[in-house]
Amino acid sequence: MSNPCHVLRxxxxxxxxxxxxxxLPVHLxxxxxxxxxxxxxxxxxxxxxxxxxxxxxxxxxxxxxxNQVTEILRNKPNGIQFGVNLTDAQLNQFxxxxxxxxxxxxxxxxxxxxxxxxxxxxxxx
Numbered sequence: 001m002s003n004p005c006h007v008l009r010x011x012x013x014x015x016x017x018x019x020x021x022x023x024l025p026v027h028l029x030x031x032x033x034x035x036x037x038x039x040x041x042x043x044x045x046x047x048x049x050x051x052x053x054x055x056x057x058x059x060x061x062x063x064x065x066x067n068q069v070t071e072i073l074r075n076k077p078n079g080i081q082f083g084v085n086l087t088d089a090q091l092n093q094f095x096x097x098x099x100x101x102x103x104x105x106x107x108x109x110x111x112x113x114x115x116x117x118x119x120x121x122x123x124x125x
Contacts, residue, residue, distance in 0.1 A: 013058055020069055021033050028109060
């Protein structure tokens, strides 16, 4: 049986990430939302050690994205880039499957956005 506090923490983190994705460009939001949903679903039955590591990494992601969104709302810079570069040390810790996922994510996130024809109307801010 799951620890109720753990379940609440996971749900709160999940909801916060999806909320922060609302500030991403539409093509990144769609990609990010799907990725988060898949990853959280895939790790529902993780061991306690795996769950702890999983949540720690997603907390870092949430904090990074939250800081970037806050910066956007304060300064409204043009051409903001989301995310951070990974160090060689971080990349060396990844398993082969994770490298494949990372490559796939990079490929999807850098594609031209032709599958999304959603455009902001001029009066929509």
